[in-house]
Amino acid sequence: MIRVEWDRKFEVGHERIDFEHKIFLGLIRQASLLPETDTPRERVLRHLDEVKKYALFHFTSEENIMFDVAYPDVDKHSREHAVLLALLDERTHQYKNGDILLDNIVSFLFEWFALHTTQVDTKLAKYIARDQDSRV
Numbered sequence: 001m002i003r004v005e006w007d008r009k010f011e012v013g014h015e016r017i018d019f020e021h022k023i024f025l026g027l028i029r030q031a032s033l034l035p036e037t038d039t040p041r042e043r044v045l046r047h048l049d050e051v052k053k054y055a056l057f058h059f060t061s062e063e064n065i066m067f068d069v070a071y072p073d074v075d076k077h078s079r080e081h082a083v084l085l086a087l088l089d090e091r092t093h094q095y096k097n098g099d100i101l102l103d104n105i106v107s108f109l110f111e112w113f114a115l116h117t118t119q120v121d122t123k124l125a126k127y128i129a130r131d132q133d134s135r136v
Ligand SMILES: [Fe+2]
Pocket: 062, 077, 081, 116, 120, 121
């Protein structure tokens, strides 16, 4: 079982985004702590639905921030969000059919989160910080 924990390297330096990331990661952590054999599949699926809905909310919120600051990479960044949602749907479906374990979904989500926050969201936060600096 993968250990899902918040790390300072995930901080992007934007208060709202970091706040939402902590909740998102908290949901992934909660999934990692669900006992695979003792948790009814239906309950796991309800949790995965919560993860998906929060991801959708958080991505919308991040994309709105991008629009507000006229972020040049908004399309590319938003595509990454859409891909995550599609892959999560696919994996949830596989889990439902008993083709993969919850553990696989947790690893997938945590790896995506780590990569996306440190590489993609960090760029956005830096752009916003620069944008604010130039207005002062
Ligand atoms: Fe993002």
